Each structure stands twice: as C-alpha cells, then as structure tokens.
Amino acid sequence: MSGQFEENLKKAESYLKRFRDNVTAHYVNGESFAGDSGRTFDNLTPVDNTSIGLVAEGSAADIDRACRAAQDAFPAWSGTSGKQRRKILNRFAGLVEQHAEEISLVESMDCGQPIRFMRAAAARGADNFRFFADKAPAAGNGLSLHQDEHLNYTKRTPIGPVGVITPWNTPFMLSTWKIAPALAAGCTVVHKPAEFSPLSAMVLAEISREAGLPDGVWNTVNGFGEEAGKALTEHPAIKAIGFVGETVTGAHIMRQGAPTLKRVHVELGGKNPVIVFDDADFERALDAVVFMIYSLNGQRCTSSSRLLVQNGIAGRFLAALEQRVNSIKVGHPLDPDTEIGPLIHPSHLEKVMSYVDAARDEDATIAAGGVLAGDLGPGNYLRPTLFSNATNAMKIAREEIFGPVLTVIPFSTEEEAVTLANDTPYGLAGYVWTADSGRGIRMAENLEAGMVWVNSENNRNLPSPFGGMKQSGIGRDGGDYSFDFYMETKNICIAHGTHRIPVLGR
Numbered sequence: 207m208s209g210q211f212e213e214n215l216k217k218a219e220s221y222l223k224r225f226r227d228n229v230t231a232h233y234v235n236g237e238s239f240a241g242d243s244g245r246t247f248d249n250l251t252p253v254d255n256t257s258i259g260l261v262a263e264g265s266a267a268d269i270d271r272a273c274r275a276a277q278d279a280f281p282a283w284s285g286t287s288g289k290q291r292r293k294i295l296n297r298f299a300g301l302v303e304q305h306a307e308e309i310s311l312v313e314s315m316d317c318g319q320p321i322r323f324m325r326a327a328a329a330r331g332a333d334n335f336r337f338f339a340d341k342a343p344a345a346g347n348g349l350s351l352h353q354d355e356h357l358n359y360t361k362r363t364p365i366g367p368v369g370v371i372t373p374w375n376t377p378f379m380l381s382t383w384k385i386a387p388a389l390a391a392g393c394t395v396v397h398k399p400a401e402f403s404p405l406s407a408m409v410l411a412e413i414s415r416e417a418g419l420p421d422g423v424w425n426t427v428n429g430f431g432e433e434a435g436k437a438l439t440e441h442p443a444i445k446a447i448g449f450v451g452e453t454v455t456g457a458h459i460m461r462q463g464a465p466t467l468k469r470v471h472v473e474l475g476g477k478n479p480v481i482v483f484d485d486a487d488f489e490r491a492l493d494a495v496v497f498m499i500y501s502l503n504g505q506r507c508t509s510s511s512r513l514l515v516q517n518g519i520a521g522r523f524l525a526a527l528e529q530r531v532n533s534i535k536v537g538h539p540l541d542p543d544t545e546i547g548p549l550i551h552p553s554h555l556e557k558v559m560s561y562v563d564a565a566r567d568e569d570a571t572i573a574a575g576g577v578l579a580g581d582l583g584p585g586n587y588l589r590p591t592l593f594s595n596a597t598n599a600m601k602i603a604r605e606e607i608f609g610p611v612l613t614v615i616p617f618s619t620e621e622e623a624v625t626l627a628n629d630t631p632y633g634l635a636g637y638v639w640t641a642d643s644g645r646g647i648r649m650a651e652n653l654e655a656g657m658v659w660v661n662s663e664n665n666r667n668l669p670s671p672f673g674g675m676k677q678s679g680i681g682r683d684g685g686d687y688s689f690d691f692y693m694e695t696k697n698i699c700i701a702h703g704t705h706r707i708p709v710l711g712r
C-alpha cells in the first residue's frame with residue numbers, strides 16, 4: 207500500500223466518522239432536520255458493501271416542509287440583487303475549494319469513484335458555482351424588440367422554488383451543475399440526492415449555510431425516489447424540476463409533474479457512439495476511446511459505450527484496445543493508482559454482469575474482462591470489459607449498461623457509420639475520429655445527438671449547451687440555457703402613443 211493511499215484511507219475515515227456516528231439528516235430552512243417519521247436507511251460503501259452510516263428516509267411530509275421553506279424564502283432571495291447573489295455564490299465556490307479534500311474523499315467512499323477523478327470533480331463543482339455566480343447580475347437581461355409604434359422588451363424573472371433530483375454517478379459535481387444556476391437565477395431549491403450516494407449533498411448543504419445563503423434558500427431532503435422524489439415532483443409550490451437520471455425515471459417525473467404543470471428538464475441515459483475512421487490519429491483516438499468508457503467506472507452518461515471502428519484498422523485497433531483494457535488498474539477508490547473503482551451497488555453490479563451473459567447468449571466475443579475482480583474483496587469490483595464481434599442489433603449495443611463495458615462494432619463506409627450510430631433510441635453524445643475535416647463536419651451534422659465531439663473526448667465548456675435528443679432527454683444545461691429553464695421570460699410592450707386603436711361602440 208502506497209503512503210498516499212494509506213493517508214487517503216486515514217483521512218477518509220476521519221471525515222466519515224460523523225456520518226458513521228450520527229444519522230445523516232435532512233437540511234431544511236437552515237437547520238438539520240431528522241424527519242417526521244424517524245425512518246432511516248443504511249448507506250453502504252461500494253468498497254466492501256458495509257454500512258457507512260444511517261440516513262434519514264424522507265417522507266412526503268418532510269418534502270412538504272422543505273417546499274414550504276423554499277416557498278417562504280423565495281420572495282426575499284429572488285428580490286436580492288444579482289450583485290449580492292454573485293457575492294454569496296462566489297463565497298460558496300471558495301468554500302467548496304476549501305472543503306475539496308473532504309468532498310473528494312467522502313464522495314469516493316460513498317460512490318466508489320476513483321479519487322483521481324473525484325478530486326477533479328470537486329474542483330469542477332467550485333467552477334460551476336463561480337461561473338454562474340458571475341452571471342447572476344445579468345441573468346434577468348432580455349431583448350429589445352422594436353416595432354414602428356411600439357417598443358417591446360423582454361426580461362427574465364426567476365420561476366420560483368424548484369426541485370433538483372440527482373443520480374449517484376458523480377453526485378457532487380452534478381448537484382452543483384444543477385443548483386448553481388438555479389440560485390444565480392434567484393430560485394430557491396429543494397434537492398433530493400440519490401439514495402445510493404447521499405453524503406456529499408449534506409456537505410453541500412452545510413457549505414450553503416457557511417456561505418451565508420439565507421435560511422430556506424437551499425433545502426435537502428434525503429430518501430427514495432418513489433416516495434421523497436415523487437412527492438417533490440408533485441408538490442404545488444415547486445415550479446420546475448431539474449432531473450438527471452434514467453430514462454424510465456424521466457418519464458415518471460414528467461407524468462408525476464403533469465397535474466401541477468411542472469416545467470421539467472430531464473437529462474437521461476445514453477448509448478453514445480464513438481466512430482473511429484481508418485485515417486484517424488490512431489494513438490489519440492485510442493486514448494480517448496479508453497478514457498471515455500473506462501473513466502468514472504463507466505458510470506457516466508456521456509461514456510462512449512459503442513465503438514464503431516472502420517474495417518481498415520479494426521483488427522489493429524481492437525488488438526491495441528485489448529492490451530490497454532487488460533492493463534487498466536482496478537482497485538480501491540482511494541488508491542491514487544486506481545483507474546476503475548467498485549460499481550455503486552451490488553444490484554447495479556448484478557445488472558452490469560447480466561450483460562456479460564447477454565453477450566454470451568448473442569455470440570459476441572468477450573475480448574477482455576467480463577469477470578469480477580474477486581481478489582479485491584467483497585466490494586463491487588468488475589474487470590473492465592470489452593465485447594467484440596458484436597452487431598448493433600444485440601442487446602449489448604442497444605441498452606445502456608452504465609459500467610466499464612465497451613461494445614465494438616465494425617463498419618465499412620461513412621454512410622454505414624451514420625446509420626449505425628443513429629440506430630439507437632438514445633441521442634446524448636457522439637464522438638468522431640477522422641483526419642478528414644470535411645468528413646468530421648458531415649458526421650457532426652448527421653449524428654442524432656445533442657453533443658458531438660470531433661477528434662476529442664468529452665471536453666467541458668460551461669457556456670455550451672449540455673443535453674440530449676430522443677430518449678436522452680429534454681432541455682439543455684449550461685450558460686444561458688440554464689437560465690432559460692430556471693426563469694420566466696416576460697415580454698413588455700409599450701406604445702409610442704401614436705398608433706390607431708380599433709374603435710367599437712363609439
């Protein structure tokens with residue numbers, strides 16, 4: 207065990223102690239709140255599936271309390287000047303940086319993501335806050351639209367209290383990505399974190415108090431989707447729901463929110479193609495292909511889980527890929543050398559393993575992995591897995607596996623690549639590798655995906671729109687797109703006093 211690994215373990219244990227010793231409560235109206243029912247659930251670490259503490263199991267009554275707090279806090283927060291919101295949210299970003307070690311270590315133990323990625327995720331959380339903080343003063347700005355005898359102008363106002371429901375794959379980063387723009391816009395928030403990974407949400411709620419957010423502006427209720435999450439989507443005080451999670455859950459959210467006419471933004475699953483042409487820069491493409499499916503344990507919405515590789519290089523690329531995949535280091539998430547940690551939960555591991563059976567049943571080749579890393583103990587460790595000899599019709603090519611599992615499919619022409627890439631119910635991201643810039647542009651135009659990267663892995667740009675088409679979601683995050691979701695646009699029309707008004711009954 208390296209010295210750094212040992213130190214990480216020691217530090218993580220000291221940060222986890224309070225979660226082990228006390229029930230992780232909700233955070234409502236500026237206070238820790240145990241919940242009405244007193245019910246709790248066990249939070250397991252994927253490292254060995256032992257409990258790292260009890261968490262309050264939110265009820266509809268708890269959600270109601272949080273929503274009422276958010277409603278009461280809304281007039282003052284939405285009336286707070288943009289400059290003041292900017293100041294508080296920048297302070298928040300600074301505090302995230304100060305707490306980065308705690309956040310990354312706790313998050314790694316809570317969701318199994320390797321510490322090398324969670325350190326970066328903590329920094330990104332601070333970036334998200336800083337980016338939207340700086341936009342707060344201008345969030346309400348609109349357009350000036352002239353007519354001959356009228357002046358129209360638009361302005362944006364915060365929509366009201368909003369609900370944010372997040373998944374377990376990178377809980378801290380995603381929560382900040384959704385909540386920072388809501389607060390910058392002037393909305394108040396009720397956050398329902400994923401039940402598999404609740405801890406960093408509590409650190410965030412505490413930071414909100416330290417940063418000086420007024421009581422009720424930020425509320426967190428833990429618990430299960432079917433109860434706490436559902437109650438949040440149905441609550442009449444909540445005007446919009448920002449959701450990240452599975453496609454089937456997204457459909458539930460829309461259905462549950464319909465009677466109260468909720469505005470919904472759903473960021474859902476994907477089965478993203480990475481298309482490597484014969485003329486691609488081989489080594490760069492290889493690096494990116496490996497990174498985009500095996501980083502973050504493959505539990506990443508934008509992971510490139512389908513590799514479409516052109517026949518001319520398919521054999522060589524697959525051989526190089528096999529070698530790389532077999533060399534990826536699976537291990538404890540706090541080991542700085544670890545590249546793949548344990549999957550979130552035994553039930554998820556079971557789901558991912560079921561695709562190994564599916565690959566066998568469909569006569570695909572298991573070119574690497576497909577087995578548990580049993581030597582690592584009782585955690586949810588899976589060897590990185592590669593399926594070859596696959597077709598796009600197979601289950602392993604059609605369904606989101608959400609693990610470190612790549613399916614490889616050969617193709618011959620550009621047209622065939624487009625057909626295969628688009629032959630999926632999803633439409634989140636696509637990646638293209640080619641030396642031919644014209645082809646890069648044509649592919650980008652033809653792919654049915656909300657985001658396309660040409661000769662790049664997923665590169666993050668905060669002002670750019672992030673989101674998917676088809677079954678991958680509705681709506682976009684990022685820059686002004688986030689404000690459009692969290693704000694109402696009002697048109698104001700003022701006459702010059704010269705136009706003819708239609709006359710009746712004079």
Ligand code: NAD
Pocket residue numbers: 371372373374375380398399400401429430431432434435436439450451452453455456458459462473474475476506507606608634674678679
């Ligand atoms: P999930 O849909 O099971 O759960 C997400 C959240 O929804 C959790 O907090 C859960 O408690 C809650 N929930 C469940 N049922 C609910 C209901 N009926 N009403 C209200 N809330 C409910 O998703 P997950 O398994 O936690 O996350 C993995 C999924 O998230 C993958 O499909 C992945 O692709 C997707 N994801 C998408 C993006 C994106 O930006 N498109 C980003 C990250 C993850």
